[in-house]
Amino acid sequence: MVAQNATxxxxxxxxxxxxxxxxxxxxxxxxxxxxxxxxECVFGYPGGxxxxxxxxxxxxxxxxxxxxxxxxxxxxxxxxYARASGKVGVCIAxxxxxxxxxxxxxxxxxxxxxxxxxxxxxVATTLIGTDAFQEADITGITMPIxxxxxxxxxxxxxxxxxxxxxxxxxxxxxxxxxxxxxxDVSAEMTMFQPVSEVSLRGYNPTVTPKKQQVDxxxxxxxxxxxxxxxxxxxxxYSGGHEELFEFVTKSGIPITTTLLGLGAFPSGxxxxxGMPGMHGTWTANMxxxxxxxxxxxxxxxxxxxxxxxxxxxxxxxxxxIDIDPAEIGKNVPTDIPIVGDVKTVLEIANKxxxxxxxxxxxxxxxxxxxxxxxxxxxxxxxxxxxxxxxxMIHEETKGEAIVTTDVGQHQMWAxxxxxxxxxxxxxxxxxxxxxxxGFPSAIGAQMAHPERxxxxxxxxxxxxxxxxxxxxxxxxxxxxxVAILNNQVLGMVRQWQELIYDNRYSHIDLAGSPDFVKLAExxxxxxxxxxxxxxxxxxxxxxxxHPGPAVVEFVVNKGENVYPMVTQGxxxxxxxxxxxx
Amino acid sequence: xxxxTIAVLVNDQPGVLQRVSGLFGRRGFxxxxxxxxxxxxxxxxxxxxxxxxxxxxLEQVTKQLYKLIDVIKVIDLSANPMxxxxxxxxxxxxxxxxxPEILGVVETFRASVVDIGTHTLMVQVVGDTEKIDAxxxxxxxxxxxxxxxxxxxxxxxxxxRP
Numbered sequence: 001m002v003a004q005n006a007t008x009x010x011x012x013x014x015x016x017x018x019x020x021x022x023x024x025x026x027x028x029x030x031x032x033x034x035x036x037x038x039x040e041c042v043f044g045y046p047g048g049x050x051x052x053x054x055x056x057x058x059x060x061x062x063x064x065x066x067x068x069x070x071x072x073x074x075x076x077x078x079x080x081y082a083r084a085s086g087k088v089g090v091c092i093a094x095x096x097x098x099x100x101x102x103x104x105x106x107x108x109x110x111x112x113x114x115x116x117x118x119x120x121x122x123v124a125t126t127l128i129g130t131d132a133f134q135e136a137d138i139t140g141i142t143m144p145i146x147x148x149x150x151x152x153x154x155x156x157x158x159x160x161x162x163x164x165x166x167x168x169x170x171x172x173x174x175x176x177x178x179x180x181x182x183x184d185v186s187a188e189m190t191m192f193q194p195v196s197e198v199s200l201r202g203y204n205p206t207v208t209p210k211k212q213q214v215d216x217x218x219x220x221x222x223x224x225x226x227x228x229x230x231x232x233x234x235x236x237y238s239g240g241h242e243e244l245f246e247f248v249t250k251s252g253i254p255i256t257t258t259l260l261g262l263g264a265f266p267s268g269x270x271x272x273x274g275m276p277g278m279h280g281t282w283t284a285n286m287x288x289x290x291x292x293x294x295x296x297x298x299x300x301x302x303x304x305x306x307x308x309x310x311x312x313x314x315x316x317x318x319x320x321i322d323i324d325p326a327e328i329g330k331n332v333p334t335d336i337p338i339v340g341d342v343k344t345v346l347e348i349a350n351k352x353x354x355x356x357x358x359x360x361x362x363x364x365x366x367x368x369x370x371x372x373x374x375x376x377x378x379x380x381x382x383x384x385x386x387x388x389x390x391x392m393i394h395e396e397t398k399g400e401a402i403v404t405t406d407v408g409q410h411q412m413w414a415x416x417x418x419x420x421x422x423x424x425x426x427x428x429x430x431x432x433x434x435x436x437x438g439f440p441s442a443i444g445a446q447m448a449h450p451e452r453x454x455x456x457x458x459x460x461x462x463x464x465x466x467x468x469x470x471x472x473x474x475x476x477x478x479x480x481x482v483a484i485l486n487n488q489v490l491g492m493v494r495q496w497q498e499l500i501y502d503n504r505y506s507h508i509d510l511a512g513s514p515d516f517v518k519l520a521e522x523x524x525x526x527x528x529x530x531x532x533x534x535x536x537x538x539x540x541x542x543x544x545x546h547p548g549p550a551v552v553e554f555v556v557n558k559g560e561n562v563y564p565m566v567t568q569g570x571x572x573x574x575x576x577x578x579x580x581x
Numbered sequence: 582x583x584x585x586t587i588a589v590l591v592n593d594q595p596g597v598l599q600r601v602s603g604l605f606g607r608r609g610f611x612x613x614x615x616x617x618x619x620x621x622x623x624x625x626x627x628x629x630x631x632x633x634x635x636x637x638x639l640e641q642v643t644k645q646l647y648k649l650i651d652v653i654k655v656i657d658l659s660a661n662p663m664x665x666x667x668x669x670x671x672x673x674x675x676x677x678x679x680x681p682e683i684l685g686v687v688e689t690f691r692a693s694v695v696d697i698g699t700h701t702l703m704v705q706v707v708g709d710t711e712k713i714d715a716x717x718x719x720x721x722x723x724x725x726x727x728x729x730x731x732x733x734x735x736x737x738x739x740x741x742r743p
Binding site for chain 1: 591592595596599600603607637640641644645647648649650651652653
């Protein structure tokens, strides 16, 4: 791990020192304000327009700064940090290309409602608009993918703006906020006045729901014969997993959790049906299609969950609990809208919710389906199966690791076969589907939880989109365990080309990729390779026992597909089941 | 598809027009016209936007607008008794022989001539969209050289409550 600086003083001492009003530079105001917001770790990359900021960071020890090897690595790491910790992720980049390299990461966080404060430098205010060297209109570029953004005009505004940015990022529906600081503003000397109040007339998220709406939900449960909970990332983000557990176990309503909701409810519980949607379980999808009451708790009816909208949950009365009123009714017409913070809504509901007494037959039916049709794959002793690898990793980490993934087949297998029991242990780019996210996000997650095992499951494609960050793992001894499921192909694209484009394989061959063991070792990270079960388990155990970061390349079979699969344009009960055993 | 006139009270901040118009663009909402100006309160501007769509589109527009931090209030003016006005300047071909005819039209519409050129008249007309459309139709036969409309600004009537 990055060594905590030896000169780190007690928190109170630091805060008292920092709050003192005095004339300092915009850059120092920024650093002080970040510390006052509780920031402990920042990911960044310097450059011309942030030189004053980095100058102020020289010898600064009140938070950690992790120098990544690419701005993309910095922002995904900040994202992983935020998802794993629940705190606001922070990253810094310079103007122009530094800022534009953050765009994918900002969009990733925006789509999955991850709280982040993104700080960019810009050219001096006197140069803005002149196409100056390394100038980019980053507030303009990121307007559609930020919750809010600021272009700072004077240093005296910084304390207010930073405080507002953290407040906006981490309340309501969370999301990334960008602060663009021109170079002259970061140099400007001004009197620092810390700000601790927020006054935003246009921003007042509804936390407490209308009681009569919750009463309607309670009433609907009383009469429902086939009720179902669909829980999403909102449960995790609101910290409402315990309330969800109480709600579900008190009412006995079966539950399915979306990709981002994995870990919001313990997977070992008998009421849990698995994940719904395109690669969801047969039982979860059939439950949705047969339910007479669908209670959406903090999910957004994403198209990967709903499949064809016309024909989605055709028999169900829809209840939708969401902090963002714009999500309610956006995709699926809603009978009982409940606007509010998931945790707060469930706290209120739990006072009145009773056992769903009419649903006994339904519970039995779903339990039967669940036993009859679990996820399955045809195992092999000749070739290494990626699903088996995930199961093995689950076993060896006792299901207690923080798992991050990239995007594609391995992501779905990880979601299917790693059984999560606690929230904030699953970090994946669900909405944007960002390749290159898996590995750097693990670095952030490990920074947030130095004591936990962090496993990053990747494909051979996505791993090459951010492999350069192996350097910071080695240098800072960040002990992330990286699994690469190498099938020498862009697997999910291959699967679609096989099933939907009639076996016309176009530009998906990744043969000739670097030797991942050598690649790891070039960066000073321990590397392993495994091609069969025996090697795989041995290599993984060795990697786990190694005190530092390690990469394990699993050579898996090429033609494996993710099943079940709902093809685009089908309702979710139309599942391809593959070659089950 | 219905026409809706909405008023959006926003912080008078740089970039706020871009935030609002960008939102309409990327969410696939149509903007028929948009006007912006200061409001009765210092620091706040009022935008009046005419958009088309069914009621669920309007609901989404409203909810999405509220998600912008700089948006204070959104009101569907057209759900209430309202006064909506726009102004148009119309430069129309007007040789001396046809001028009396044109002036007749102008008078009937309680419009006014605000500039006289050698071969043209500039007509200013204020009214609701239908009135201005009608005026344009009547002036078309003479040959409209140039047309500039402000877009609709609007307000709910005094005794109505939003």
